[in-house]
Amino acid sequence: MDLDLIALDVEAKDSESIINELGQRMLAKNYVKDSYIAAVLERESKLPTGLDLGEFCVAIPHTNSEHVNVSNFAIGILKNPVEFCSMSEPMKKLNIGLVFLLAVKDPASQVGLLGSLMKIFQNVELMKQIRNAKDKEDIKSLLNFIEY
Amino acid sequence: MKQVNILSVCGSGTVTSSMVAGKLKEVLGDKGIKVSTTEARPTEALNLAQSGRFDFITYTSPLQAGDYGIPTINAFACLTGMGEEEFFEETLRVIGEIKR
Numbered sequence: 001m002d003l004d005l006i007a008l009d010v011e012a013k014d015s016e017s018i019i020n021e022l023g024q025r026m027l028a029k030n031y032v033k034d035s036y037i038a039a040v041l042e043r044e045s046k047l048p049t050g051l052d053l054g055e056f057c058v059a060i061p062h063t064n065s066e067h068v069n070v071s072n073f074a075i076g077i078l079k080n081p082v083e084f085c086s087m088s089e090p091m092k093k094l095n096i097g098l099v100f101l102l103a104v105k106d107p108a109s110q111v112g113l114l115g116s117l118m119k120i121f122q123n124v125e126l127m128k129q130i131r132n133a134k135d136k137e138d139i140k141s142l143l144n145f146i147e148y
Numbered sequence: 149m150k151q152v153n154i155l156s157v158c159g160s161g162t163v164t165s166s167m168v169a170g171k172l173k174e175v176l177g178d179k180g181i182k183v184s185t186t187e188a189r190p191t192e193a194l195n196l197a198q199s200g201r202f203d204f205i206t207y208t209s210p211l212q213a214g215d216y217g218i219p220t221i222n223a224f225a226c227l228t229g230m231g232e233e234e235f236f237e238e239t240l241r242v243i244g245e246i247k248r
Contacts (some may be wrong), residue, residue: 007150024225042153043159043160046159047159047160047209050157051228052228052232053228053230057171060164062160062162063160063163064160064161064162064234087159087164087208087209087224088210088222088224090210102163104162104163104166107162107163107165107166107187108166110166110172111166114163114166115168115170115171117165117167118167118170118171118227119226121228121229122228122229124204
């Protein structure tokens, strides 16, 4: 995990500002193209990506592969939760304190990465540990099982 | 060996549809079912469904209204793991009803 793609204690006022913050980090490393952030925001407004996992909510903003150079993802841990809408019920607002901004270039060849990410979303305990982590190295070691 | 063709739909036609497709291949493959998947966006789903190439649809983003002509299964449970067992029960029931 690239430590520069982890943002701790982010003070974001809304979903747009956390997507911007994480998107800029991806852009700085050239993982995504200049068009990526606007495309993610556009998609989020039409087809939101909040996942309600019962006792925990996470958001996984992303967009089409044409805006991506190299597959990767950034993690944002928010100081105060912001609202994202639900993927399954787009009118429903969820309070999100943990965001995974995903950049996927070629899904067919990224089965390992996608499967690993899915394992994270299905593991509420792990996400709570990430949410409560105090430094980036802790997060990195929690996620060392991810296959790229 | 039984073979099924699944149309996996999500918002961008890439990320969550591929996650669901991977899970379907894994779980159904273990049951001896050969799975072929195509990932698509909601706007492409109706045309693809009416092409006759697919046995059923799984979706993580709401599908647009229309006559899909094949069963549609909400795969949100498969994505989050909550209710995943019921999702696969429904999927297996739909597969059992496929006539060919």
